[in-house]
Amino acid sequence: CGRRHWGHNGAAGVLLARRDEVTGRVTHVVMQHRALWSAEGGTWGIPGGAISDGESAIEGALRESFEEANITSEDIEVVGAYREDHGNWCYTTVFAFEKLGHSVDPCAHDDESMEIKWVPIDDVPKLKLLTAMRTDWPSFRARLDALAAQR
Template identity: 40%
Template sequence: MTIQPPAPGEPRRPSGPRDPGDAWVIAPTGERYWGRFGAAGLLAVDAERGILLQHRVGWSHHGGTWALPGGARHENEDAGVAALREAREEAAVPPDAVRQRFWSVLDLDIWSYTTVIADVIKPFDPQIADAESVALEWVPVDEVADRPLHPAFASAWEHLGPLLSVRPAVVIDAANVVGSVPDGWWRDRAGAAGRLIDRVSGWQARGVDANALGLPGAHWFPAVAVVLEGQAKGAARPADESGAGIRVVLAPGEGDDEIVAETQRRIGGGEQVVVVTSDRGLADRVSDAGARVVGAGWLLDQLDARA
């Protein structure tokens, strides 16, 4: 592998200092890949308008084709941060307008490309923000393949397109999870529940390993509902749901009944639900509703691994 800076007429920022990541990686067989530290792109999904595509300027790599806003990662830059940064620089995508759903990673050892699939939560109109775009358009999902696509994106779209209908969710029986660890939770149920919510929020925000959810891809950012009952309801946040996708559900009565209702609501909305509980009776009820069940230990192992 060798590193080669851009030649005249090849991708570079139109102004300002060049980042060390803005260089070609040359494989021993001669193939060239843009981004010394890898690259990332944003696949923004608007439920009404479709996918945000960029018509690439002629002098760019595979110019004249359609692809995603994206580019070279900076050194030690998180792939999600890189994709959002590039989307802002190339298409003026507001960082708070999208919520990450999952990552798909092409890893070639010498180079990697991460596609960050994100749902639009605040509608916006993209704007050409640098010299790398001829046009930016929202393209309906069923029309994407009709465009002359960048070869790498065309290959990726074959498996990414079908995954756009996958929407995982995790419903957590907080009383069961907290009660599985004898750490004195009974002296302060609200405090113990609050600590669990904080840990779960960090776990979800950093991305959940796809294998743990039984899904393809690299990392997923599932919607999460933490169900609280009794004294633990004192851990509820002022806002019902954070931007990271954590929802705190307060059970008006029995927590089990609320967990079943939350599970049924999400499955009815098309989500693929994993319920976290070691209660056998509750596990049977949510399984009958169509959910996958994992024990409290599954979640605790996930939280410990991310700590």
């Protein structure tokens, strides 16, 4: 793919969605405004990072989302995952919903983010997205909508 990758075990992140309590439709997702010094700095993506030795992709994504965005596994429900294979490296996007009755208050926990916040789902394509997120967003949006319809 021509891009530099971090993490010898691959990397993973959480695409966390909030649903309307009445309709169940996805209304918002948590997005991370990446620090200027980082790869593709100044773009928006999801909290995530390198998978540690002995971790599954989901475990790594949950750990990274807590470290970077204060998202706790007790407040979310993992509903699926997508693995993007780059040959000797892969990135796993973990799809999750904020549990009904819970309130996730994401915030930047380290210097890797300028900002982390809930973004209305219809506004995501208007952001300056990380290259991979820009490419994958239409299918991710469709996947979130389909997963929400099943619940």
